[in-house]
Amino acid sequence: MSTSTTSQLKLESTRFKNRLFYFMLAAGGLFVLAGMYAVHMMEEHGHIISGMNNQIVWGLPHVFAIFLIVAASGVLNVASIGSVFGKAIYKVRAPLAGLLSIAMLAGGLTVLMLDLGRPDRIIVAATNFNITSVFAWNIVLYSGLFSLVAVYLWTLMEKRMNIWSKTAGVAVFVWRFILTTGTGLIFAFLTARQAYGSAMLPPMFIILSFAWGMAVFHLVQTVMYAWNEQVLDSAIMDRKKHLLGIFVLASLYMVTVYHFTNMYFANRIGFEYFILRDGGIFPDLFWWGYVGLGNILPLILIYLPGLGRKKCALAASLAVVLGGFAFLYVFIIGGQAFPLSIFPGYEVSSSFGDGQISSYHPSIYEFMLGLSGLAIAFIITSISVRVLNFLPHDKPYIAD
Amino acid sequence: MNDTQNQRRSFLKTSLGVAAVAIAPGFLLFDVAHGHSEAVSAKVRWGMLINTESCADGCNDCVNACNKENGLSGGTLPTDSQWMRKIEIKDISGGHSLSLPMMCQHCEHPPCVDVCPTGASFKRADGIVLVDRHLCIGCRYCMMACPYKARSFVHEPLHDQNPDVPRGRGTVEACSMCVHRIDKGQQPACAEACSNKSILFGNLNDPDSEIAKKIRTVASAQVRSDLGLNPGIRYQGL
Numbered sequence: 132m133s134t135s136t137t138s139q140l141k142l143e144s145t146r147f148k149n150r151l152f153y154f155m156l157a158a159g160g161l162f163v164l165a166g167m168y169a170v171h172m173m174e175e176h177g178h179i180i181s182g183m184n185n186q187i188v189w190g191l192p193h194v195f196a197i198f199l200i201v202a203a204s205g206v207l208n209v210a211s212i213g214s215v216f217g218k219a220i221y222k223v224r225a226p227l228a229g230l231l232s233i234a235m236l237a238g239g240l241t242v243l244m245l246d247l248g249r250p251d252r253i254i255v256a257a258t259n260f261n262i263t264s265v266f267a268w269n270i271v272l273y274s275g276l277f278s279l280v281a282v283y284l285w286t287l288m289e290k291r292m293n294i295w296s297k298t299a300g301v302a303v304f305v306w307r308f309i310l311t312t313g314t315g316l317i318f319a320f321l322t323a324r325q326a327y328g329s330a331m332l333p334p335m336f337i338i339l340s341f342a343w344g345m346a347v348f349h350l351v352q353t354v355m356y357a358w359n360e361q362v363l364d365s366a367i368m369d370r371k372k373h374l375l376g377i378f379v380l381a382s383l384y385m386v387t388v389y390h391f392t393n394m395y396f397a398n399r400i401g402f403e404y405f406i407l408r409d410g411g412i413f414p415d416l417f418w419w420g421y422v423g424l425g426n427i428l429p430l431i432l433i434y435l436p437g438l439g440r441k442k443c444a445l446a447a448s449l450a451v452v453l454g455g456f457a458f459l460y461v462f463i464i465g466g467q468a469f470p471l472s473i474f475p476g477y478e479v480s481s482s483f484g485d486g487q488i489s490s491y492h493p494s495i496y497e498f499m500l501g502l503s504g505l506a507i508a509f510i511i512t513s514i515s516v517r518v519l520n521f522l523p524h525d526k527p528y529i530a531d
Numbered sequence: 532m533n534d535t536q537n538q539r540r541s542f543l544k545t546s547l548g549v550a551a552v553a554i555a556p557g558f559l560l561f562d563v564a565h566g567h568s569e570a571v572s573a574k575v576r577w578g579m580l581i582n583t584e585s586c587a588d589g590c591n592d593c594v595n596a597c598n599k600e601n602g603l604s605g606g607t608l609p610t611d612s613q614w615m616r617k618i619e620i621k622d623i624s625g626g627h628s629l630s631l632p633m634m635c636q637h638c639e640h641p642p643c644v645d646v647c648p649t650g651a652s653f654k655r656a657d658g659i660v661l662v663d664r665h666l667c668i669g670c671r672y673c674m675m676a677c678p679y680k681a682r683s684f685v686h687e688p689l690h691d692q693n694p695d696v697p698r699g700r701g702t703v704e705a706c707s708m709c710v711h712r713i714d715k716g717q718q719p720a721c722a723e724a725c726s727n728k729s730i731l732f733g734n735l736n737d738p739d740s741e742i743a744k745k746i747r748t749v750a751s752a753q754v755r756s757d758l759g760l761n762p763g764i765r766y767q768g769l
Contacts, residue, residue, distance in 0.1 A: 177685070177686045177687040177700050177701065178610075178684065178686045178701070179610055179687045184608075184609035184610045184686070185610065185611075185612075185613075185674070185680075185683050186609055188671040188674045188684060189675065247668050247669045247670055248667070248669015248670070248671070248684060248700070248701030248702055248703070249667065249668050249699075249701040249702060250668075252666075252667075253668065255649050255666055255668055256648055256649055256668055259649040259650050259651075259666055260648075261647055261648055261649060261650040263644075263645045263646075264645065264646050264647055264648045264672075265646065266646060266648035266672050267648040267649075270648065317672075320645075320646065320676070321675055321676055322642075322678075323642070323676070323677070323758060324675070467675075471678065471680050473618075473633070473680065473755065474618075474620050476623055477620040477621060477622055478620065478621040478623055479619070479620050479621075480618070480619050481616045481617060481618040481619065481633070482607040482613065483607070483616045483633075483680065484609060485616075485618050485633075485680070
């Protein structure tokens with residue numbers, strides 16, 4: 132093949148990629164637009180057009196938002212292992228991890244904010260601050276993480292600032308632990324609800340964040356390597372795959388302990404029967420979606436010998452992400468669907484759904500809003516990796 | 532005195548007169564709008580004692596009065612606001628059944644106030660738990676935190692509101708113990724409407740009040756007292 136033909140082919144390929152890039156960006160933009168349309172409709176008609184009601188007050192948008200926020204914290208694990216624990220193969224991935232964290236946090240917070248009854252008043256959350264509210268703490272934690280990660284990225288990507296990268300890395304490491312603790316506490320402080328009000332929740336969310344963040348990181352990294360026609364060193368791939376496996380096992384352990392501790396309390400056993408056995412869609416999603424798809428399948432893909440490396444790791448990561456969504460749907464919606472125990476020991480009925488399982492059917496607008504959060508994260512990531520140097524540059528692999 | 536000085540004087544007089552005429556109605560209207568301007572006091576703790584033994588099964592008078600007073604539609608869809616509802620309860624082991632009204636329990640330590648990020652949920656010095664509709668951003672965390680499911684979210688735009696009870700789409704609301712009536716020295720609408728006199732309203736802190744005397748003499752209970760929230764609503768016969 133002559134040199135001119137090769138360069139012609141390369142040019143063709145670049146042109147195709149350019150078009151594909153703009154096409155994907157436009158597709159992402161359409162999803163964001165659809166989300167904004169949903170917000171406009173909710174502004175116009177109120178939350179009546181969503182599937183949420185006075186019993187299920189947090190719905191599908193919260194599932195998307197909390198997944199994105201938890202994964203945004205967890206993805207920083209990759210950076211922490213590099214900056215705090217000094218592992219070289221993770222250190223070169225720290226900028227990408229920081230970028231993903233900012234992108235997902237932006238997506239998640241946008242969804243959370245736009246689902247408010249009065250998103251136009253969001254400034255009130257900054258001007259009127261209730262010190263006893265874990266929600267108010269989270270506002271500080273989220274904006275703090277944004278700023279800290281931005282500074283951390285600066286120390287990583289600006290050579291003159293490199294000396295500060297370890298300090299910034301440690302600050303981010305500590306902050307994200309507190310942040311995910313805060314996310315867990317949102318539910319842990321709800322003492323009256325059988326599904327929540329457990330001290331297990333903050334550590335459980337931290338471990339879940341490790342698995343979800345790692346899975347998202349792996350998905351994005353695989354796409355980036357494929358796009359740039361590069362091959363990830365198989366030793367690095369194995370290490371990351373096994374780390375994902377450990378996180379998946381650890382998170383399954385935490386979820387198991389959470390349910391076991393709930394079963395220990397006599398007044399919560401009814402809830403456990405509901406969520407794990409009798410609750411229709413919730414046990415289905417829990418066992419098939421979370422345990423099967425989100426844990427067992429990834430573990431098989433990761434640990435069963437003889438399976439291909441690259442595709443297995445990709446499929447395992449995708450399964451962990453989907454399992455994460457299933458888990459959050461069960462946790463958030465299922466937790467509210469089970470009736471509050473206002474009169475323990477009594478059969479209860481009323482016009483307000485007391486004593487009854489609440490039903491919830493998410494509307495198209497909730498899907499549109501939730502997906503727009505993913506699209507925002509996608510757009511921020513894809514533009515950033517195109518204009519800045521976020522692709523990990525590995526030196527020849529040496530185990531450390 | 533020369534002409535210029537006279538002109539200046541009359542100009543000043545006229546200006547003062549015009550200013551007084553312009554400002555006075557504002558002051559007067561401010562007074563009208565605010566009625567009693569003295570602050571509420573922690574010496575008072577408003578509460579209710581509900582007699583479940585005389586509360587009639589199937590009677591909805593209190594709920595209807597609440598809806599009318601506060602301009603609620605009275606609808607019972609899951610998206611409709613219900614500040615007050617009747618709950619039928621039946622003892623699982625004994626079979627004994629009761630009917631009772633349930634609403635905001637006006638806790639001394641309200642979880643809704645603790646969790647509200649903006650301080651929109653607040654407790655007045657006299658124990659009434661309210662929502663400031665101007666500060667509420669509609670996050671619904673208070674609804675998640677309330678052990679009594681006492682709060683509703685306004686899912687639709689509102690029309691023809693009662694001027695005494697402003698509400699707002701996209702904000703959370705609940706029983707205000709008819710604070711606008713209490714501040715005028717009246718009883719909450721539910722207490723007034725109950726034909727069996729099952730709802731006794733009064734100042735829990737005043738040992739000579741009817742409610743305080745009754746609480747000393749009859750057995751009464753707070754719902755979910757195990758949570759330690761010390762609600763201002765007590766139930767007799769529960």
